[in-house]
Amino acid sequence: MTNATNATNVAIQALICDCDGVLIDSEAVAASVLVRELEARWPGALVAPVLMPLLGQRIERVLSGTSEALGRRLSEADVAAIRAVAEREAAQAPLFPGVAGALEAITLTKACASNSYTSVVRQVLERTGLTRFFGDRIYCADAVANPKPAPDVYLAAAQGLGVAPQACIVVEDSVTGVTAARAAGMRVLGFVGGAHVGGDAHAHELREVGAQAVFDDMRMLPALVADWMQNAEARAQ
CATH class of the missing domain: 3.40.50.1000 (HAD superfamily/HAD-like)
Known part of the structure; x- marks a missing residue:
């Protein structure tokens, strides 16, 4: 530094x-979308407490960090689809x-x-x-x-x-x-x-x-x- x-x-x-x-x-919008999309894919998972501290990183890193912490998996297609929805909605904030x-x-x-x-x-x-x-x-x-x-x-x-x-x-x-x-x-x-x-x-x-x-x-x-x-x-x- x-x-x-x-x-x-x-x-x-x-x-x-x-x-x-x-x-x-836009960050609250993006976070809401990410939590919604992940909870739909991982029923019963407590996504928000893990995901929120990761905001500010690339969406791909937020998703991979959340997946790793929760012991879950996302396909490349899942990541691309979630990112597209999050970017589209957040861009209208x-x-x-x-x-x-x-x-x-x-x-x-x-x-x-x-x-x-x-x-x-x-x-x-x-x-x-x-x-x-x-x-x-x-x-x-x-x-x-x-x-x-x-x-x-x-x-x-x-x-x-x-x-x-x-x-x-x-x-x-x-x-x-x-x-x-x-x-x-x-x-x-x-x-x-x-x-x-x-x-x-x-x-x-x-x-x-x-x-x-x-x-x-x-x-x-x-x-x-x-x-x-x-x-x-x-x-x-």
Whole structure:
């Protein structure tokens, strides 16, 4: 991991946002679909307590992790079918209140870095009108060697933007995502406003893995980013 102390002395040049659970309130939708589909295949299995902590990883990993923990099996056809349903329903989830206004107010170059598939993220951004903020600056797990919690997606985003990882500030909602961004050497703001987040425990978990601040309302984001920018500039002088 890049030294966090050194990172705080670099001026912020870019804002990188996760998609699911940060731009759209989709994680609870996806979780509901996954639980429903697995319970239909595994009658009597207690799926939710095992599956929920795995959110933020690729759907395939959530399914394989749940299967292994419960001693169950899924065919490749099952995995493909469940993923298709979950992605289709989650992609229709609403924007978080205040997202568009927050992105409008922040003047930094913006990118989206997701553990989902590029085609799915493009669909979400087009449907919600957020493409105007991100353009083609979309970096997804299907285009790198390793998905989050590996740092690959975030390192690819920094490279694509032409900035140092230390010059990026990331907004993430999951332990998996925060871990990935911190491993890339980036500053991280943890967002806990999603319907899938349960109380203060999740905020604590995000801080434990490296989120430097945690917030639950997207309308707070511009002020948080401005504070980081001012503090970084002051330290760099």
